[in-house]
Amino acid sequence: MRVLAVWAVSTLTMLTLAGILPEFQLQSDSGDTITRTAFTAAWGAGAFGLLSALVWPVLVRALLVVPALVLGALVFFLNGSLLLIALRLIPDGRGAADPETAVVVAAVMSAVASATSTALAVRDDDAYRRRLSRLADRRRRRVGTTGTADGGRGGPPGTVFIQLDGVGHDVLRKAAADGLMPTVDRWMNGGTGHRLMPWCTDWSSQTGASQLAILHGSNHDVPAFRWYEKETGTVMVSSRPASALELQRRAIVRTHDGGLLTVDGASRGNLFSGGADQLALVLSMAARRGKGRRSRAGYFAYFSDPANAVRTALSFVAEVGREIGQSTRARVRKDGPRVKRGGLYPFIRAFATVIERDVVVAAVIGDMFAGRTAVYADLVAYDEVAHHSGPHSRDAEKVLERLDRSLALIRKVAEQAPRTYRIVLLSDHGQSPGETFAGTYGLTLKSLVRAGCGLPVPRRAQRTKSGSEARDAVRTALHRPVEAGEDEHPEGRSDPVVLASGNLGLLSFPDIAGRASREQIDRRHPALLGTLAGHPGVGFLLVRSEEHGSVVLGSGFEVPLSELADGEGPLAAFGPGAADAVRRTDTFPHVADVMVNSMYEPDTGNVHAFEEQIGSHGGLGGEQSRPFLLWPAGMTGPLDAAGAKETLVGAEAVHRVLACWLREASGPQVPLDPDAVAVPVVDEPGDSVPGAQG
Known part of the structure; x- marks a missing residue:
C-alpha cells in the first residue's frame, strides 16, 4: 500500500510538472485523452521509481571513488539521466524532455517521493524494524557473526557520541529549559535517567586540542588553534588537513594507540579519525594521497537517496x-x-549549518542501520554561527532548535536500530561573548606588538590611544624619539610572528633559537612586555625567565609560575584549574615565546577575542572553558571512569571516560601495537607534513 501511495503521488507530480514546464511533455503531438495522459504519467513515474530503487544505489557505489563534492554536483545530472531513460521506456514515445528540464523534473519527483515514503514509513514501526533487521542480517552475514532473533537488539549495545561543537554547559541547560531543545530536555528531565555535568577544558579551549585528546588520548604540544614551529618555520593550523594529519600522527606515536574508534568505529564530520575505518568529512584524512587511501564509503548513506541532495541544495540557498x-x-x-559578515561568510555558514549537518546525520543513521559499535560525530553549526552572531543571540538559538531536530531523528532511529544504542552528547568547548580586541581598542594585537617593538604600524593604529602609549613607552625605553614610520628593526632580524586563537594570542621571534627568554626580549624590545602586560585588554602573559623560570606577568604583578594558584593573584578571575592549565602548557615544546590571554570580566562573562569574533574560544575566561557531557543511565560515572575527584579537567580525561564506556559495552579492547599503526602521510611534492616519516 505504501508503494502504491508513493506511485500515485509521483504520478500526480509528473502530471503537474508536465502542465507547468513547456519542455516536458507526456502526450503525443496530436494530443491524448486525459486517461491516456494519466496512464503515460503513471508508466513514467513507475519506471523512474524502479530505476531509482534498483539502479541508483549501484550507481552511487560505483561513483564513490570521485570526490564527495563532485558527486554532490553529479547527483542532479545523474538523476536527470535516469528520468530520460524512464521516459524512453514509455510506449509509443509519448514522454519527452530536454536535458535541463529533466534535471528539474527528476529533482522534484525524487524529493516528493522521498517525503511521501518517509511520512508513511515513520507511522509503521513494524515496517521500519523489518527494514533495519534486514540490513542487520546482511551485515552479520558479511562479517560472519550471528545475532539474536529480534535483529540483534539483545547483543552488546553500540554507542553514538554526538559532539555539539561550541555549545557550553550553561547554553545547553538554558536552551533545554526555554523549550528550544525538547529532545535534550526529555533526556535531562523526562525520566530517562540521563545525567549532565560540565568539564573543564585545557588552556587551549578549541576543537583542535579538545577533539584530538578526546579521540586520540593526547593533546600534548597543542598550545592553541594555530602556532608557529621554529625548527621548520611552519605555522600549524588545526583546520588545515596537513596539520590535522600531523597532529593525529603525533598523538598516535605518543599514546601508542590508534584511537577511540579503532574497533568497528565510524568518524563523521571530525578533525581527526579516531582510528575509525568508516570516515565522512574527516579533515585529517583529506590530506591523504595515493590510490585507495581516501575511502568515501561513509557518504553512501547520504547519496543513496537522491532527494537528500535536492533538500540540501534548497536548504543551502535558504540558509544563505x-x-x-x-x-x-x-x-x-x-x-x-558586531563583526563583518559579508564576502564568502554566508556560504561558509550555509556549509556548516546545512551540508555538514545533513551529511553527518545521514552517515550516523547509516552507521546505526549497519549496527556499528562506536560512532563519533561532530555537528559544527552552532559554533560557526555563534562566532559571528554571538553565543546567546537569536541566530544561534535558531541553530540549536534545528540541531535538536537532528538529535530527535537520531534518537528515533536508535529506538528501531538492529542493536541497542546509547546516545552520549558532549561538547569540546563553549563560547565566551564580547567585543573584539580591535573593536574595543582600535588596533589588533599584531599592531600593538609591532608598536611595542618600535616597528611600523598602520596609521589608524598609530592614532589610537594604545598605539600612542606603546610608542611613548618605546621612546622612553630607548631614551630617544621614535618618529612615525621609523623602523627600529636592526639588520638581519625578522619580524615577530603574532597569531591569534580566539582570546589567546601567541608571539614568537623566529630568529631566536628555541624559546626566547624574557631577558632576550627585553634586550631587543625593552618596552614590549611592559606594553602588553599593562594593557587593559590583556589579562596576563606567560613568558620564560632565565632567572626565575617561567613567570606570569600582568598589570602591576609578576608571579613565578611555580607559585601560581587558583582563586588568588593574577588568575583569580579565571576559575579553578586555570593555574594547572597554564603550567601544563608551559611544558609544551612549541609553547610560544609569549602567550597572551585577553582580559576577562567575571560580572559579564566577556572576553576580547584577538580575531574577528564576538563569540570566541581558545583561551581562558568564562563559558568557553565549560563544555558539557550528557550520558544515559547505567554507565559508570565520569569521575569514577576518569579517576577524578571533583570535576573532569582536560580533554584527555574525557577520552578516558569514553574509552571506559566502550570497554564496558564491548569488553576490553586489544592493545594496539605501536609498530603496527598505519599512519598515512602526505607524499606529494609541496604537501609534505613536517615530521611525518612513514
Whole structure:
C-alpha cells in the first residue's frame, strides 16, 4: 500500500510538472485523452521509481571513488539521466524532455517521493524494524557473526557520541529549559535517567586540542588553534588537513594507540579519525594521497537517496538568504557588538549549518542501520554561527532548535536500530561573548606588538590611544624619539610572528633559537612586555625567565609560575584549574615565546577575542572553558571512569571516560601495537607534513 501511495503521488507530480514546464511533455503531438495522459504519467513515474530503487544505489557505489563534492554536483545530472531513460521506456514515445528540464523534473519527483515514503514509513514501526533487521542480517552475514532473533537488539549495545561543537554547559541547560531543545530536555528531565555535568577544558579551549585528546588520548604540544614551529618555520593550523594529519600522527606515536574508534568505529564530520575505518568529512584524512587511501564509503548513506541532495541544495540557498537577512537587520539596527559578515561568510555558514549537518546525520543513521559499535560525530553549526552572531543571540538559538531536530531523528532511529544504542552528547568547548580586541581598542594585537617593538604600524593604529602609549613607552625605553614610520628593526632580524586563537594570542621571534627568554626580549624590545602586560585588554602573559623560570606577568604583578594558584593573584578571575592549565602548557615544546590571554570580566562573562569574533574560544575566561557531557543511565560515572575527584579537567580525561564506556559495552579492547599503526602521510611534492616519516 505504501508503494502504491508513493506511485500515485509521483504520478500526480509528473502530471503537474508536465502542465507547468513547456519542455516536458507526456502526450503525443496530436494530443491524448486525459486517461491516456494519466496512464503515460503513471508508466513514467513507475519506471523512474524502479530505476531509482534498483539502479541508483549501484550507481552511487560505483561513483564513490570521485570526490564527495563532485558527486554532490553529479547527483542532479545523474538523476536527470535516469528520468530520460524512464521516459524512453514509455510506449509509443509519448514522454519527452530536454536535458535541463529533466534535471528539474527528476529533482522534484525524487524529493516528493522521498517525503511521501518517509511520512508513511515513520507511522509503521513494524515496517521500519523489518527494514533495519534486514540490513542487520546482511551485515552479520558479511562479517560472519550471528545475532539474536529480534535483529540483534539483545547483543552488546553500540554507542553514538554526538559532539555539539561550541555549545557550553550553561547554553545547553538554558536552551533545554526555554523549550528550544525538547529532545535534550526529555533526556535531562523526562525520566530517562540521563545525567549532565560540565568539564573543564585545557588552556587551549578549541576543537583542535579538545577533539584530538578526546579521540586520540593526547593533546600534548597543542598550545592553541594555530602556532608557529621554529625548527621548520611552519605555522600549524588545526583546520588545515596537513596539520590535522600531523597532529593525529603525533598523538598516535605518543599514546601508542590508534584511537577511540579503532574497533568497528565510524568518524563523521571530525578533525581527526579516531582510528575509525568508516570516515565522512574527516579533515585529517583529506590530506591523504595515493590510490585507495581516501575511502568515501561513509557518504553512501547520504547519496543513496537522491532527494537528500535536492533538500540540501534548497536548504543551502535558504540558509544563505537567512544569513544575509539577519546580518542586514543587525547592521540596520546597529546591534553591538558586531563583526563583518559579508564576502564568502554566508556560504561558509550555509556549509556548516546545512551540508555538514545533513551529511553527518545521514552517515550516523547509516552507521546505526549497519549496527556499528562506536560512532563519533561532530555537528559544527552552532559554533560557526555563534562566532559571528554571538553565543546567546537569536541566530544561534535558531541553530540549536534545528540541531535538536537532528538529535530527535537520531534518537528515533536508535529506538528501531538492529542493536541497542546509547546516545552520549558532549561538547569540546563553549563560547565566551564580547567585543573584539580591535573593536574595543582600535588596533589588533599584531599592531600593538609591532608598536611595542618600535616597528611600523598602520596609521589608524598609530592614532589610537594604545598605539600612542606603546610608542611613548618605546621612546622612553630607548631614551630617544621614535618618529612615525621609523623602523627600529636592526639588520638581519625578522619580524615577530603574532597569531591569534580566539582570546589567546601567541608571539614568537623566529630568529631566536628555541624559546626566547624574557631577558632576550627585553634586550631587543625593552618596552614590549611592559606594553602588553599593562594593557587593559590583556589579562596576563606567560613568558620564560632565565632567572626565575617561567613567570606570569600582568598589570602591576609578576608571579613565578611555580607559585601560581587558583582563586588568588593574577588568575583569580579565571576559575579553578586555570593555574594547572597554564603550567601544563608551559611544558609544551612549541609553547610560544609569549602567550597572551585577553582580559576577562567575571560580572559579564566577556572576553576580547584577538580575531574577528564576538563569540570566541581558545583561551581562558568564562563559558568557553565549560563544555558539557550528557550520558544515559547505567554507565559508570565520569569521575569514577576518569579517576577524578571533583570535576573532569582536560580533554584527555574525557577520552578516558569514553574509552571506559566502550570497554564496558564491548569488553576490553586489544592493545594496539605501536609498530603496527598505519599512519598515512602526505607524499606529494609541496604537501609534505613536517615530521611525518612513514
